Amino acid sequence: MLDILSLTVSYRERLALRGVTLSVRAGEVLALIGPNGAGKSTLLRAASGLILAQSGQVLLDGREISTLAADGRARMLAVVPQTHNLPPTFSVYQTVLLGRTPYLGWLGQAGRSDHEKVAESLEQAGISALSSRMIGELSGGEQQKVLLARALAQSTPILLLDEPTNHLDLRHQTGFLSLVRKLAVEKGLAVLVALHDLNLAALFADRVALLSRGRLEALGTPEQVFSPEILTPVYGVGLRVMAHPEYGTPLVLPDGPSADVAPQGRGYLISPAPETPLRLHA
């Protein structure tokens, strides 16, 4: 559905992406992982047609993105951005309705089918109850769902998400990604999502693409990619990979601080109990 072929992008002199090739199939969630500055955001921006590639192609259902008109492209591909800088006085409903923009004329006159689509999208994102609230009154997790609902209102087969779980707590992280999974499976969406948290990627993505310094280092299932041999050189930290006790998916456990600065009490579980018991009040 989304095919990225030998994509090379540079900002002035610096190469931000070097010949990246990957495809996202309908119904699949592909997580884009890698250290800061690896090129995850650049890849998403190029895939959404926001920046032009030096060379290579971005194909949406077989059609080169640069040949599509702005509204045609927005009917193929929707982006869920990060939540900062949203206009606080827009209502949730109004914001989600803007997702219908590629189907509306210059005046933005929405018809009945547009309003039905908005209601459906709010329902799918689980925020129907918030529809008359102002964006500025919402929590980060709720705002992220509003942006997801807006992307769903665009009714596109392809969905890009830029680190959607960044500012969310654990419950909202898993809740949000479960929702994305459900949409991919039930609606057959092709989802490309940039994630920082490797364990979330392992739990929620069908495949992961590991970027490092603009290059695609590895592409495969989390089980194939998540090994110390592949991850340690890219992230520059020692780590262990274990199997999730319940699902068997890989769990990545980074090494902690060195022994001399380790938090007090570290290692009790494997070393004998301390002679003086821990006391809160001396």
Place this chain on the structure above:
Amino acid sequence: MKPSRHVYSTVFLLLAASFVLSITVGAVNIPLERLAAVLTGHAGDAENATFAAILLKIRLPHAFLILLTGAALAGSGAAYQGLFRNPLADPYLIGVASGAALGAVFAMSANWPDSLLGYYAIPVAAFLGSALTVFAVYELARVGKTIPATTMILAGVAVSSFASSLTSFLMLRSTAELHRALSWLMGGGTLGGWNPVFASLPYIALGLGVLLTSGHVLNVLQFGDEQAHSLGLNVERVKLWLILAASLATAAAVAFSGVIGFLGLVVPHVVRILWGGDYRHLLPLSVLGGAALLLAADTLARVVLAPQVLPVGIITTLVGAPFFLWLLRKARNELFG
């Protein structure tokens, strides 16, 4: 927040009231009960004939010019605020008005035929001046893809001073026009007769026509260029159209009414505070409110030191500058961190 139908009727009534006030109050007061008779052509006695002459030759064209000017400045102020995503944008503060004045004075100093055709040429020159300024300010103030309030105001002040100095220079060179140009520059629609009305009407109608149909697009732009792009907007092209439309309306207003400060700042803000930030309503309500407010300010300017007529720009600035400072103080933390 969605303004009800009552809001539009209220603002319409305000506009009608200030229009009637504007054409009846002045050096000669026309009683309201005579107004209907005079306007429908039932002149009757000699006094009515005098009133008719005052109305048709002086008051009505002046009121229409002020109405158009107020509508254009407040409408383009709202549009600039949306385009720059900056609550402090105003045709006056970002230098567009000074650029338009420079263009207009340049045209006047070069050749100013006192005919309708000559009048039609002035807004074109003013438009070129305003378009040049707005692009200069936009480019100078831009940091990456945003227009921070600080750089915008600095760039606006610098470009505006530059344009004003050039305007002063041009005016000093043509001393005969100095007095007229000076009072014109302070804003007041001091040019008489119907020619300025007919000359500015097509430009303002075109500019405001584009802006009034762009509420949805401006709403999308409030989420920033990147999101507007992913929602299917051709961002660069849309912004160019909107900037040109707002600058055209501003230029035509400035060309015949001079530089009237702060109207484009105050009116959209009051509308936003009262009825919310949806540009589909913010734009038309600003246009109507701007026309009403400027008509009221202009009436005040004509009576406060009667028989002397104050330039209306003095009134709007006296009200607008403190409002701007209040806004700056209120927004200080969020804008300047």
